[in-house]
Amino acid sequence: MNAIGPVHLTVNGTAHSFDLPGDTKLIYVLRNDLGLNGPKFGCGLGECGACTVLIDGVPARSCVVTLKTAEGRSVTTLEGLGNLEMLHPVQAAFIAAQAAQCGYCLNGMIMTATALLVRNPTPSVSEVREALRYNLCRCGTHVEIIRAVMTAAGARPEAAAAEASAQ
């Protein structure tokens, strides 16, 4: 246990204060204390990407980030991107591309792709593959996921599909 005073951070635009041990993993705070179930618990070791959130806009694995590390930072979860009434363009593209089987990896794919498109709005398929290379999908939905990201980036769906399949 690594007890410190209250830890302050912003989650999806709302300021929060947590009186919890500083070594508490961020995913537990998000899911258990705030009821944000977008981040998924997969490996718990920082290896699969299912738990990805954005911290100050940068993808981070919330299963290994501690509350103390997140002190004073701005955290965005899947819920902070959009909702059913107003989907984020990346969320909408994933639905349009039917880029899911079990769906467990999608939180990480969408959060990582969103950060990619902020820093590179028109990526190539190779750049999308590179950005998502450490996000694991055990269902093998990779072609549809890449197509969704390319569509979100503005590629025509047919062109995105052809390009994603060709590589």
Ligand code: FES
């Ligand atoms: S659950 Fe965090 S990287 Fe796998």
Ligand code: FES
């Ligand atoms: S859709 Fe099942 S792990 Fe990716």
